[in-house]
Amino acid sequence: MVKFQVLPVMSTMKAALVKTLGLVHDSDILEIVEDYPRPSRGKGQVLVRVLTCATSAGDMHVMSGRVSFAITPPSFPYIPGSSVCGVVEEADPEAEFKLGDRVIAHMGMKPWGALAEYAVFEARNCVLAPESISDEVASACGDSAATALKAVELAGVKEGHRVLVLGGSGGVGSCCVQLAKIAGASFVAATSTQVKLLEEELKADRAINYKEVDWWSIAEFQEQPFDCIIDCVGGGGHFGKAGANRVLKSGGSGGKFIAVVGDEPEPIIHNPLQLAGFASRLLWRSLWTWLWPWSPRYICFVTDADSSTIKTILDHMAKDKLLLKVDSSGPYPFTKDGVTAALKLQESHRAHGKVVIRVNRKG
Numbered sequence: 001m002v003k004f005q006v007l008p009v010m011s012t013m014k015a016a017l018v019k020t021l022g023l024v025h026d027s028d029i030l031e032i033v034e035d036y037p038r039p040s041r042g043k044g045q046v047l048v049r050v051l052t053c054a055t056s057a058g059d060m061h062v063m064s065g066r067v068s069f070a071i072t073p074p075s076f077p078y079i080p081g082s083s084v085c086g087v088v089e090e091a092d093p094e095a096e097f098k099l100g101d102r103v104i105a106h107m108g109m110k111p112w113g114a115l116a117e118y119a120v121f122e123a124r125n126c127v128l129a130p131e132s133i134s135d136e137v138a139s140a141c142g143d144s145a146a147t148a149l150k151a152v153e154l155a156g157v158k159e160g161h162r163v164l165v166l167g168g169s170g171g172v173g174s175c176c177v178q179l180a181k182i183a184g185a186s187f188v189a190a191t192s193t194q195v196k197l198l199e200e201e202l203k204a205d206r207a208i209n210y211k212e213v214d215w216w217s218i219a220e221f222q223e224q225p226f227d228c229i230i231d232c233v234g235g236g237g238h239f240g241k242a243g244a245n246r247v248l249k250s251g252g253s254g255g256k257f258i259a260v261v262g263d264e265p266e267p268i269i270h271n272p273l274q275l276a277g278f279a280s281r282l283l284w285r286s287l288w289t290w291l292w293p294w295s296p297r298y299i300c301f302v303t304d305a306d307s308s309t310i311k312t313i314l315d316h317m318a319k320d321k322l323l324l325k326v327d328s329s330g331p332y333p334f335t336k337d338g339v340t341a342a343l344k345l346q347e348s349h350r351a352h353g354k355v356v357i358r359v360n361r362k363g
């Protein structure tokens with residue numbers, strides 16, 4: 001009699017893979033494969049069928065290899081992506097999610113593993129997605145909005161404050177503009193070439209096209225300095241320009257400069273010395289401006305989007321009509337050309353809102 005041996009069938013999935021670190025716009029670092037092993041989850045984790053995945057500046061820092069000493073994927077090739085909207089396939093029996101629930105999920109401080117048909121997330125980084133928001137918007141809740149929330153909190157924006165957001169049309173900046181208003185700011189100005197978007201959609205009180213006007217030289221801003229500047233662009237000596245031109249109040253009068261991005265928007269960190277230099281430059285300025293009340297205070301930070309932060313963002317969306325801007329060129333298809341185009345846009349610093357890739361359809 002012939003005996004058949006039953007072999008386990010390995011489930012596979014379609015996934016984006018980064019073969020080697022580099023810039024998307026000048027090298028062929030990416031491929032899409034159809035037969036990558038499906039991940040399996042452990043206790044406290046949720047297996048999600050990904051519907052949409054939003055890219056982020058953090059994805060590009062890792063992919064470029066610029067910060068390889070500080071943060072690098074555990075092995076190669078690796079699956080990029082960190083922020084998704086998806087459907088629960090498997091969770092612990094006692095978890096708050098059940099099969100088929102639509103969730104917003106984020107990888108936390110490890111920006112990889114999400115741009116595939118299936119991905120595993122820590123349950124603490126997952127939140128039920130409200131029916132009222134689209135998959136595209138849900139995938140955009142994870143990192144940029146959380147960063148903006150933290151920036152506005154650190155700035156201590158209050159009723160009557162005057163706030164300037166540098167880079168007001170990006171994923172982080174577009175939320176900063178709105179969250180500053182929600183916190184009670186009486187005047188919010190922002191810089192970008194997207195003047196119409198800032199004024200009409202994001203309701204900024206003043207939009208400054210930075211290609212035409214230097215924000216630090218505007219007489220009105222020098223006469224009535226800001227309580228806070230939130231810098232979502234970095235580089236360009238913005239902190240020095242704000243202080244030297246007196247468009248930001250001194251620390252003694254409550255003036256704060258919130259560096260979402262520091263002087264090095266694309267830092268190079270390949271060894272401990274470069275890491276120490278990068279961190280000490282930021283921390284030294286934070287320290288001396290804290291001790292020296294005649295200068296505006298300089299505050300830098302790193303965010304981690306956990307479920308409570310995402311819930312706060314969802315609350316603002318429901319109550320305060322916070323609009324999570326998705327770049328209108330997307331959603332991009334889950335093909336090599338589609339993913340490459342999405343990542344190139346993210347890499348260019350020209351995205352107007354979040355860049356989203358459609359991975360799966362519902363059902």
Ligand SMILES: NC(=O)c1ccc[n+]([C@@H]2O[C@H](COP(=O)([O-])OP(=O)(O)OC[C@H]3O[C@@H](n4cnc5c(N)ncnc54)[C@H](OP(=O)(O)O)[C@@H]3O)[C@@H](O)[C@H]2O)c1
Nearest residue numbers: 057147167169170171172192193194260301302303349351
């Ligand atoms: N500290 C943290 O924990 C943390 C967390 C997340 C992100 N970040 C950082 O936050 C930054 C923003 O990220 P993002 O995802 O929002 O988008 P991004 O891709 O860095 O920025 C896109 C936006 O920047 C605008 N922009 C570019 N150059 C500008 C300039 N010189 N002046 C004014 N606007 C300018 C562009 O508008 P135009 O087309 O009008 O130029 C575009 O809307 C990134 O550098 C990222 O690394 C920090």
